[in-house]
Amino acid sequence: MSEALLAAAEAPPAAELAFDRLYRASRDDVFAYVASLLGDRAAAEEVTAAAFERAYRKRSRFDPRRGEPRAWLFGIARNAALDELRRRGRQAELSAEPADLAAELEESAERSERRLAVATALAALAPRERELIALKFFAGLSNAEIAAVTGVSESNAGTKLHRAVTKLREACDGAL
């Protein structure tokens, strides 16, 4: 009995456990999203770490009645990434670094060509459309979560996402 009490006393509080679960489930997704916005891996690492630190400090202020934890986390990451872009005086970019592509040259030429076509088509999209693609396919957010992050309605988010995917598909026509 006393050991159980001791274990309970030593166990981290529920909020700590919840944040830990959120961190582990979202770490790579947040990095992928931030990297796609900044187009700079080093800056993406800094912003990702800053976003998680900021979320950790504000974890007690999160109200579950106002939205999902992932949407809340990605909102923080989005603001951190946009602030970094503003600080650099650059607009959002979405591109794969040449090193990533070069590493894939060892794969089949067909696959490399497809990736290049998709990357080129992605780069041709408007920044907002690229962000929606990144939130959906890089971060794995649902339409409702995307709507919460971008500050639009769920139906609006779904419509805009569909248009972005359609444009991307048309631009990649033949390569896929």
Place this chain on the structure above:
Amino acid sequence: MERYSHDPLAEALRELRPTPRPEFAAELDRRAAAGFPPPEEPHGAPARSRIRRLVARLAAVPPRRVALPAGGLAVAAAVVAAVAVMSYESEPQQPPLGGRGDAEAGIHESALRPNVNPDGAAQSADRIAQAAGTPPKVEEFWEAQRAEGRSGDHLRASGESPGAGSPDAKFHAFSEKAPSASATLAPASRGGVAAQTRNRDIERSAELTLATDPAGVGDAASQVFDAVHAQRGIVLRSSTREGEAGEAGAYFELLIPSGRLGDALAALSEVAEVRSRREATADITAPTITVGERLQDSRARIDGLLAQLADADTEAEREAVERELRGERRRAAFLRSRLARLNRRANFARVSVRIETGAPSSSAGGGWGVGEALGDAGRILTVAAGVALIGLAILGPIALIALLAWLAHRAWLRRARQRTLG
């Protein structure tokens, strides 16, 4: 992502998904496990970065955690301010007793100071008397008393009412008969007194309650007489009672020269323990000047009627002038009496001294009980509410401006981030 789960485009996009370096991921995992400790400040780190981290930490604090200590601090500040205001208000600044209001009390303080000197009682009358070249009435009175062989020792009375031979009655008669100094003022100088804003006719009064044991009443009464005599005052009325505590006591009604009132009260306060002391002033300059001017006019009319009487040709004219002359003289006598009373009120302060024995009565104002405690508590709450209201009036607009500025900043930041996306 179920809609795009089997989409070649989705698969291609997933292949483009950036992934973190293993070293970065491990470092981030370590920091997350440690609760994101703040990085160690390198030696000589700029203060700006430290301030930025401090601001970030403060911004991360939930509002309710700030509201509680801030609210407590505000309440403590309000209490301190209330105590400070209460301490200021509790300083002895007693309002005047009776009097005829602020309009007449007016500049009584500034008027009193120039008149406070050992011969202050004469100064009030001097303002008019010296202008007319006549000696002050107070000195004349004492000279007359000494000439009659009466000294201050005869003022020790016990239970006597003022009779015809008492100093009070004699002073009244002396004041009535003595020519009013204002009546001899030349018309040209009539405006001189009124123009002297420093010289005002101020009626002063005081109430003093002393406490002693029953055996000490007689000695205290004797000391009161001595103090009055030392200040050239007059005991209008006095009474003493012997008995047990609460029954024994004494009461005095005194006239003290106005300029010596302070010294007299100081001397009387040393007779026994002071339970209460109250002073009051009233400015009677306006009625004094008015009555003086009316008396001058009456005398001028009397002179004119006397001249008419000398020029009267017939008996009927003579009777008419004499009839009018009698009326005017009665009026002059009435005005003279009024002026003398006004001058007496200005020259002499009425002081009542009560000697009590036994426990102080609450009605005398010396006790402190539940009623007084409730009154004090009410005053404290009133002052605290006033301080809080003033604080809100000051901080409210500031807080509103700060809130609007914060909202504007957030809106601007939101728009700036949106513009970043193009």
